[in-house]
Amino acid sequence: MTPCHNLFQFQFLASDAAKREVPLDCGVRYGPNEGQLLDVFGGLLLPDDAPILVYIHGGYWQELSRDLSAYCVVPQYQSGIRVIVVGYDLAPRVKLSEIVEEIKQAAECIFNMASKLGVRSVWFCGHSAGAHLVAMLLFSGWLDQLDDSVRHLAKGFVLISGIYDLTPLVSTYINDALKLSRQALEEARSLSPMLLDIHTLAVTKLRVLVAVGEHDSCEFQRQSSEFTEKLRQHGQQVDFMTVTGVDHFNIVENLQLEDFLLTKTIAGLVTDVSESLPAQDP
Numbered sequence: 001m002t003p004c005h006n007l008f009q010f011q012f013l014a015s016d017a018a019k020r021e022v023p024l025d026c027g028v029r030y031g032p033n034e035g036q037l038l039d040v041f042g043g044l045l046l047p048d049d050a051p052i053l054v055y056i057h058g059g060y061w062q063e064l065s066r067d068l069s070a071y072c073v074v075p076q077y078q079s080g081i082r083v084i085v086v087g088y089d090l091a092p093r094v095k096l097s098e099i100v101e102e103i104k105q106a107a108e109c110i111f112n113m114a115s116k117l118g119v120r121s122v123w124f125c126g127h128s129a130g131a132h133l134v135a136m137l138l139f140s141g142w143l144d145q146l147d148d149s150v151r152h153l154a155k156g157f158v159l160i161s162g163i164y165d166l167t168p169l170v171s172t173y174i175n176d177a178l179k180l181s182r183q184a185l186e187e188a189r190s191l192s193p194m195l196l197d198i199h200t201l202a203v204t205k206l207r208v209l210v211a212v213g214e215h216d217s218c219e220f221q222r223q224s225s226e227f228t229e230k231l232r233q234h235g236q237q238v239d240f241m242t243v244t245g246v247d248h249f250n251i252v253e254n255l256q257l258e259d260f261l262l263t264k265t266i267a268g269l270v271t272d273v274s275e276s277l278p279a280q281d282p
Helices: 003-021 073-078 096-117 129-139 174-178 184-190 201-205 218-233 250-256 261-270
Strands: 024-029 037-041 052-056 082-086 122-127 154-160 207-213 237-243
Touching (some): 037 096, 052 096, 052 261, 073 082, 096 129, 122 129, 122 261, 154 261, 207 218, 207 261, 250 261
Parallel strands (some): 052 082
C-alpha cells in the first residue's frame, strides 16, 4: 500500500473516532456550492467562548475532504478548543481561484459565528495545500473587509508543510486538475503567497507558526524556510519549526496524539499557554 493510501485509511479511522467521541454539528453551510460545509466539533460540552481552531485539509486542492480531516480534533478538544473542519469544492470541478474565494467565505462565516458565541480567539491551521489556502488569507485583504467587531478575533495561523509558490507545479501532472490557463505562470504567481505582497498592517498583529517535517521533501522544506523569511521581512511575528522524525504524511497523522510536539504546540498557541518551541532559524 502506498503512503498516500495509508494516509487515506488513517484519516478515515481517526476522523471516524473523533466523530464518535466529540459532540459534532455536521455540515454547517457557509456558501451555495456543494462542498461549502463546516463540521463544528465541541457542542455544548465546551463553553460558548472556547477558542476556535479552524482546520483546512490538503490533497493538492483535488483530493481528500472534511469527512477525512477530523484527525486533529480529539486532543485539541481535550485542551478546551472548539475545532472547525472546513470543506471546500475540489479541482477540476472548480478553479483554484474559486477555492481561494470559498476559504474567504468560510473565514467570514466562522468569524460571525465566533462573534455571536463570545469567542475571543480564532486560529487557522492547514496542511500542504490547506496551508496554501490559509496563507492566502494573509494576502487577500480579507481582514480589512471584516467589521471591526470581528476582525480582532483573528489571533494567528499554523502552516504545516505548505505550498507557497505554485509556479513549480505548472509543468507537472498536478496542473491537469488545476487547469491553470495558457498564461499559467502568471496565474500561478497570482495564487502564490510567496510571490505576493501583504497589503494590510493588521496581519502584523497575528502570530504565525510555520512547521515542516524533518523528512519532508527538499522542496517543501525550501518553501517553508523561504516563506518564513518573507513573512519576517513584512514584520510578521513568525516561529519556524522543523518537526523531527516525521515526513509529509505522518506530520499530520501524529496530530491525533496528545503528546506529539506539534499537537502540544498548537494547543498552547490557541489557548495562549506558553509552549516551549525549539529556537530555530529556517
